[in-house]
Amino acid sequence: MILPKQGESVLVQNMTGRYGRLHTRLMLDYGTNVAAGSAPGKGGQSVEGVPVYNTVAEAVEKTGARASVCFVPAEFTLAAGEEALNAGIKLLVIITEHVPVRDELRLVQLAQSKGASIIGPNCPGIIIPSEKVKLGIMPAASFAPGGVALYSRSGTLTYEIAGQLTGAGFGQSVAVGIGGDPINGTTPVEWMDFVQGMDSTKVVVTVGEIGGDAEERLARHIEKSRYRKPVVAYIAGRHAPKEKKMGHAGAIIYGDYGTADSKIRALSAAGVKVAMTPSQVPALVRQSLG
Amino acid sequence: MRLFEYQAKELFKQYRLPVPKSVLVNDVDGIRGAFASLTPPVAIKSQVLAGGRGKAGGIALVDDPTEAEREARRIFSLSIGGERPNSLLVEQAYPHDSEMYLSVSLDRGDRAFVAIAASAGGVDVESMAGKVIRRISLDGIDAAFADEVAALLKLPQDQASQFVAILLSLERLAREKECELAEINPLAVGKDGTLMPLDAKIIIDDNALFRHPEFAKLHPEDEFEGEASRQGFAFVRLGGDIAVVGNGAGLVLSTLDLVGDAGGNPACFLDLGGGAQQERIEAALRLVNRLPGVDRILVNIYGGITRTTDVAAGINTVLAEGVVKPIYARVSGAEEDEAQKLLAGTPVKMYKTAPEAVEAVVKGA
Numbered sequence: 001m002i003l004p005k006q007g008e009s010v011l012v013q014n015m016t017g018r019y020g021r022l023h024t025r026l027m028l029d030y031g032t033n034v035a036a037g038s039a040p041g042k043g044g045q046s047v048e049g050v051p052v053y054n055t056v057a058e059a060v061e062k063t064g065a066r067a068s069v070c071f072v073p074a075e076f077t078l079a080a081g082e083e084a085l086n087a088g089i090k091l092l093v094i095i096t097e098h099v100p101v102r103d104e105l106r107l108v109q110l111a112q113s114k115g116a117s118i119i120g121p122n123c124p125g126i127i128i129p130s131e132k133v134k135l136g137i138m139p140a141a142s143f144a145p146g147g148v149a150l151y152s153r154s155g156t157l158t159y160e161i162a163g164q165l166t167g168a169g170f171g172q173s174v175a176v177g178i179g180g181d182p183i184n185g186t187t188p189v190e191w192m193d194f195v196q197g198m199d200s201t202k203v204v205v206t207v208g209e210i211g212g213d214a215e216e217r218l219a220r221h222i223e224k225s226r227y228r229k230p231v232v233a234y235i236a237g238r239h240a241p242k243e244k245k246m247g248h249a250g251a252i253i254y255g256d257y258g259t260a261d262s263k264i265r266a267l268s269a270a271g272v273k274v275a276m277t278p279s280q281v282p283a284l285v286r287q288s289l290g
Numbered sequence: 291m292r293l294f295e296y297q298a299k300e301l302f303k304q305y306r307l308p309v310p311k312s313v314l315v316n317d318v319d320g321i322r323g324a325f326a327s328l329t330p331p332v333a334i335k336s337q338v339l340a341g342g343r344g345k346a347g348g349i350a351l352v353d354d355p356t357e358a359e360r361e362a363r364r365i366f367s368l369s370i371g372g373e374r375p376n377s378l379l380v381e382q383a384y385p386h387d388s389e390m391y392l393s394v395s396l397d398r399g400d401r402a403f404v405a406i407a408a409s410a411g412g413v414d415v416e417s418m419a420g421k422v423i424r425r426i427s428l429d430g431i432d433a434a435f436a437d438e439v440a441a442l443l444k445l446p447q448d449q450a451s452q453f454v455a456i457l458l459s460l461e462r463l464a465r466e467k468e469c470e471l472a473e474i475n476p477l478a479v480g481k482d483g484t485l486m487p488l489d490a491k492i493i494i495d496d497n498a499l500f501r502h503p504e505f506a507k508l509h510p511e512d513e514f515e516g517e518a519s520r521q522g523f524a525f526v527r528l529g530g531d532i533a534v535v536g537n538g539a540g541l542v543l544s545t546l547d548l549v550g551d552a553g554g555n556p557a558c559f560l561d562l563g564g565g566a567q568q569e570r571i572e573a574a575l576r577l578v579n580r581l582p583g584v585d586r587i588l589v590n591i592y593g594g595i596t597r598t599t600d601v602a603a604g605i606n607t608v609l610a611e612g613v614v615k616p617i618y619a620r621v622s623g624a625e626e627d628e629a630q631k632l633l634a635g636t637p638v639k640m641y642k643t644a645p646e647a648v649e650a651v652v653k654g655a
Contacts, residue, residue, distance in 0.1 A: 074500075098496075099497060100495055100497045100498035101396060101495050101497065101498070102498065105428055108401055137595055138594060139593075139623065141594075142594065154538060154539055155538050155540065156540060156541040156594070157538060157540030157541050157544060159592055163592070180540070182470070183396075209540055209543055210543070212398040212399065213398065214398070214399065217399050234544075236540050236543040236547060237543045237544075237547065238550065238551075239547050239549070239550030239556075240546065241526070243339070243340065245524075245526075246524075246539060246542075247539025247540075247542060247559065248524075248539045248540070249496065249497060250398070251540075255341065276547075277547070277548060279643065
């Protein structure tokens with residue numbers, strides 16, 4: 001995965017929609033170089049002074065952007081994602097919620113064949129405070145530059161924990177919401193390997209929730225790969241009922257599969273410090289840094 | 291969206307999968323007629339979405355109409371995982387020697403659909419011995435794929451050809467109807483070697499329902515769930531007395547944990563969604579205010595894109611309507627001082643942190 005540097009051009013897909021407009025402004029306010037947008041049939045318009053093109057290919061050609069933030073509605077996300085990946089986008093951030101799982105799988109396969117990365121869908125995006133790069137919808141005020149790499153399956157919980165970390169003096173090297181769906185464009189394991197290579201990251205905070213076995217897989221990976229950076233985790237949903245989707249499409253326990261207890265046990269056994277509430281996270285980060 | 295067994299079996303029939311002869315009845319009065327149309331023994335099966343209905347006594351095997359009526363009455367009175375059966379599937383029993391397992395499901399970790407088959411069925415798929423797992427292409431499988439699975443299961447020739455037909459049909463159903471899970475457990479092997487699906491479990495990808503209008507009106511909706519879904523809230527009823535409202539699924543989930551740890555009983559999970567506006571807060575508070583069993587309301591908002599002043603204004607509007615149960619609120623984030631000023635002097639109890647608000651709402655202080 002290649003993350004944009006400060007000042008690097010990025011695109012917004014469906015820039016002329018309500019969320020596209022709002023977040024184009026907020027990303028620009030943060031200092032991110034939103035250089036162009038795309039929206040079929042809206043070529044020639046502009047949003048916040050940023051030119052809009054009919055296609056991603058045209059926007060890429062004009063700006064050289066390699067990253068795109070996609071605000072296209074779920075029904076059309078597959079087509080929009082394919083358009084971006086085929087136009088040479090290497091980092092595709094899909095904010096959209098409610099994308100069908102088979103569409104997500106098709107996009108993941110296409111990204112793999114193109115050597116590209118997807119973040120999301122159903123996520124707040126990614127923020128790199130030291131580079132003033134924000135590709136997504138997170139509130140900038142919760143984040144500050146620092147040494148914590150934060151990733152989460154949930155949006156507001158990311159903001160909450162980032163806000164508490166920032167308040168306690170722990171800024172973030174990078175923070176990402178990987179998405180609340182059963183399928184993530186970038187998996188926790190891929191993400192953990194990526195941040196291990198970031199010099200600016202001193203400690204990793206992972207925020208998981210009920211559903212699936214991503215955290216169990218992560219725990220095995222931390223053990224097997226002898227992960228070199230300290231890891232702190234928080235898992236939401238210890239009191240969630242079974243067989244009920246808890247807001248996120250991916251947050252569901254089937255039988256004994258996907259419980260918070262199973263995840264907490266696996267992570268603890270792998271040497272991860274597990275917080276029982278979001279407010280315990282900063283103290284565990286402090287402990288990890290020694 | 292999970293389908294009832296009888297709905298899943300209707301789909302099976304559309305896809306030419308074999309199913310035992312059956313009749314659906316909605317009350318005890320219908321049971322004798324249904325029984326008479328079948329040859330004893332007959333299975334009476336509660337139609338519920340909750341798991342573990344067999345253990346809960348939700349299935350009975352009967353030999354005569356009087357017994358059928360008695361068992362039907364008993365099953366209709368059961369609460370299975372909190373769910374009362376609205377209908378029973380009265381089904382021809384299928385005498386068999388052994389049971390197999392077959393499913394097409396999403397493997398989240400491997401980011402692929404997989405076929406799972408085992409020649410010995412069982413309750414727990416995870417621990418099934420000798421199971422075969424094969425990745426399925428998004429474009430489907432062919433007969434060679436199904437043949438290979440049958441060969442790995444070491445099925446005798448006559449069973450293998452039936453199995454191949456069943457796997458091909460089940461995979462086509464799962465793909466065309468965009469199921470997260472299509473499962474036959476058990477797949478019975480009759481005394482003459484005929485394969486017969488005895489139970490059918492289907493979960494449709496909720497996010498794909500826009501491509502499948504045929505499923506739109508399949509479930510009778512709870513009044514409150516219907517209202518929540520029209521408003522675009524994620525909403526789950528939980529049966530307790532503290533309504534839990536917040537913005538963002540993870541944040542609300544973590545608030546439920548705090549309430550549970552403090553010994554409280556949540557009445558519901560309500561996620562307003564990101565970027566919630568004032569009208570949405572108002573709609574949510576009106577909804578939980580009239581939800582049966584709710585005694586107090588916990589609001590946990592971390593304002594980012596959601597403006598905390600909008601939240602405060604929304605709370606004030608519903609307070610002015612004079613219909614609201616005690617509200618305990620933690621409203622934090624951008625413009626929080628302004629929001630707190632808006633709520634000063636109102637009956638709303640305000641807290642700086644989520645744990646403080648939770649402690650207070652659980653005590654009812």
